Amino acid sequence: MQMKREEITEKLKDILISASDDPQTAEKCTDDSKLQTELGMTSVNMLYTVIAIEETFDIRFDDVTVSSFETFGDVVDYIEKKLS
């Protein structure tokens, strides 16, 4: 599946908004936003997010732990790599 980085970013933002209780999540999402400290991702949110990403992008995460990704951009990079 070919998908531009911007499109991946938008879809990932949608997922994080759905996973988060914070209505400001969309505004806070930049490539450098830290998932845990800035976007308030907990381990439960992370589990939900990983499921949502797998189903949305039709990919499978390998070797993923709760601490595998530090920033929003790291997740976008991972998805982009998986889709390429």
Place this chain on the structure above:
Amino acid sequence: MKWTPRDCAKGDMVRIQTGSVFHYGIFVSEDEVIQFGYPPLPEYADKNDPPLVCAVDIDTFSSGRVVQCLDLSRAERKKRLPVEQTVKTARSRLGEGGYNLLHNNCEHFANECYFGVKRSEQEETMRKKWQSRVTLDVYFTDLSKNSEKDMLEYAARRSGGLDIYRDMNVSSGSFTYEADGKWVCISTDKTARCAAVAVSNKPVGIGVAQYGSPDENTLKKLICGLFERAEGRELYRLYSRKKSAAGGRRLKSVKTSKPGIRTFDTPEELGCVISVCSEAEELRVFSYENGAASISDRI
């Protein structure tokens, strides 16, 4: 299944709470708790080693938290493996890697040793939550800048994963589309200035009204039932609410007091009010401009 903090017995499935999730293991003795991954202690987190099946003592496993043991009902007991087999399986996997947060985590491991079935209730719960969520995105655009068609095409692709013309061959109104057991429901409406579209996975209706058009007297005749009174902007808000809930019925007979309808104004220059009738709790509103949409508000 019930989890209780009690003295652990050989072969018990045990767990501790770490934040909002649980970490699981198999208790063999006070000196041997076998788990997939590491206890939530800084010395393990700092190493950043790939998670392996390992054995630690009960104090390390608990990491200062309460250890809960799995208690089974009479019927559930029939499903568990014999204690010695549980211990043997757990020990045989020491040093094994291949951890995966979703597909091969500590809970999968513990269940496989204890019941012979690889599953994670935490993963299943989250998956159900994701699959059963009700989504609702609303897009609106200034018709002097973008066409309704372009916005509809963008919204259907972005929120529903659909190529609206290839998959559905429609251009306005309310319609639904089913693919792989998933529904995409789309509703559109417009005035002379503004067009709006709602995309949801449950039935949805959208209504747009432009302040001052039609004039108040005409509108009252068109939409107000016998006991309905509304003036000024409130009348146009009522109009948009009725349109969103109409579903093909006459506007005069549509009740707008039921829950599930939300109304919001577009930017002042558009002079329009939009209502959406749906089951979704969360509503995301996007303004569409120049071939892209940005989140403009959150209701």
